[in-house]
Amino acid sequence: MSKRRPYVRPMDGWFKRDPFFIEYMAHEGTAVFVWLFALEMLAGLFALAAGEAAWGGFTAFLASVPGLLLNGLILVMLLYHGVSWFLIMPRTLPPVRVGGRKVPGSTISAVGLAAMLVASFAVVGFFCLLANGGQG
Amino acid sequence: MSDQLKRSNEPVFWLLFGAGGMLAALIGAALVFVLVFAVPLGLMPEAALSYGAARAFAQHWLAKAFLFVVVSLFFWHAVHRIFHSLHDIGVHAGRGARVLVYGSALAGTVAAAFALALIGG
Numbered sequence: 606m607s608k609r610r611p612y613v614r615p616m617d618g619w620f621k622r623d624p625f626f627i628e629y630m631a632h633e634g635t636a637v638f639v640w641l642f643a644l645e646m647l648a649g650l651f652a653l654a655a656g657e658a659a660w661g662g663f664t665a666f667l668a669s670v671p672g673l674l675l676n677g678l679i680l681v682m683l684l685y686h687g688v689s690w691f692l693i694m695p696r697t698l699p700p701v702r703v704g705g706r707k708v709p710g711s712t713i714s715a716v717g718l719a720a721m722l723v724a725s726f727a728v729v730g731f732f733c734l735l736a737n738g739g740q741g
Numbered sequence: 742m743s744d745q746l747k748r749s750n751e752p753v754f755w756l757l758f759g760a761g762g763m764l765a766a767l768i769g770a771a772l773v774f775v776l777v778f779a780v781p782l783g784l785m786p787e788a789a790l791s792y793g794a795a796r797a798f799a800q801h802w803l804a805k806a807f808l809f810v811v812v813s814l815f816f817w818h819a820v821h822r823i824f825h826s827l828h829d830i831g832v833h834a835g836r837g838a839r840v841l842v843y844g845s846a847l848a849g850t851v852a853a854a855f856a857l858a859l860i861g862g
Binding site: 616617620630633634636637639640642643644646647649650651653654656657660661664667668672673676679680683684686687690691717720721724725726728729732733735736737 | 768
C-alpha cells in the first residue's frame with residue numbers, strides 16, 4: 606500500500622470551463638427527451654391496445670397543462686437535437702468526397718438542415734392531409 | 742492481447758444510435774408537433790386523435806412498421822447517448838450498467854412490438 610496521495614485534478618463541473626463543452630453536454634442531454642418521447646409513444650400504443658377508456662386518458666394527458674408543458678419542452682429539445690445533430694455532422698462523418706474534392710463541413714450541415722426542414726414539413730403535411738381528408 | 746483480435750459489439754450499438762439519432766433529427770420534432778400540438782392549434786380536427794381514427798391508423802401495416810421503427814430506434818439512440826454521457830459526468834459505469842441500459846432499450850423494442858400486435862390488423 607502506498608501512502609502517497611498524488612494530486613488528482615478535480616473534474617467536478619468540468620464542462621462549465623468552456624462554452625464548447627457546455628454545448629456538448631446540452632446536445633448530449635437531448636437524449637433524455639428523445640427517451641421520454643419514445644416512452645410516451647409506447648404508453649400511447651399500450652393505451653390504444655387497452656381500449657377506448659385508456660386511449661381517452663392518454664389523449665387527455667396530452668391536452669392537459671402538464672402534458673402540454675412537458676411536450677413543449679420535448680419539442681424544443683428535439684428541435685435542438687436535430688439542429689445540433691447536423692451542425693456536428695462534419696465531425697462525426699468520415700470525410701465526404703464528391704468528384705475527388707472534399708465537401709466542406711458547412712455544406713454537409715446545410716444539406717442536413719435542409720433535409721430536416723423538408724422531412725419535418727412532409728411529416729406534418731402528411732398527417733394534416735390524412736386527418737382532414739377523412740381517409741383512414 | 743491474444744493472437745486473435747477481440748471482437749467488439751460497439752459497432753452494433755453505435756449503428757442503432759446513429760440510425761435513431763438521424764431519424765429523431767429529421768422527424769422527431771415534427772412527430773411531437775403532430776401528436777400533441779396539431780389539434781390544439783387547429784391544424785387537425787379533434788377527431789383525428791379519436792380512438793377510432795388512432796386505432797384505424799395503427800392497424801395499417803405500414804403505420805405499424807413506422808411506429809415500431811420510431812419507438813425502438815429512439816430508445817436505442819437515447820440509451821446509448823445517455824450511457825456514454827454518464828462517464829462525462831463522473832459516473833464510470835461498468836458491464837452491469839451496460840447490460841441494464843441496452844437491456845432497457847431491448848425491452849422497449851419488444852414492448853412496442855407487443856403493443857402493436859395487441860392492436861391487431
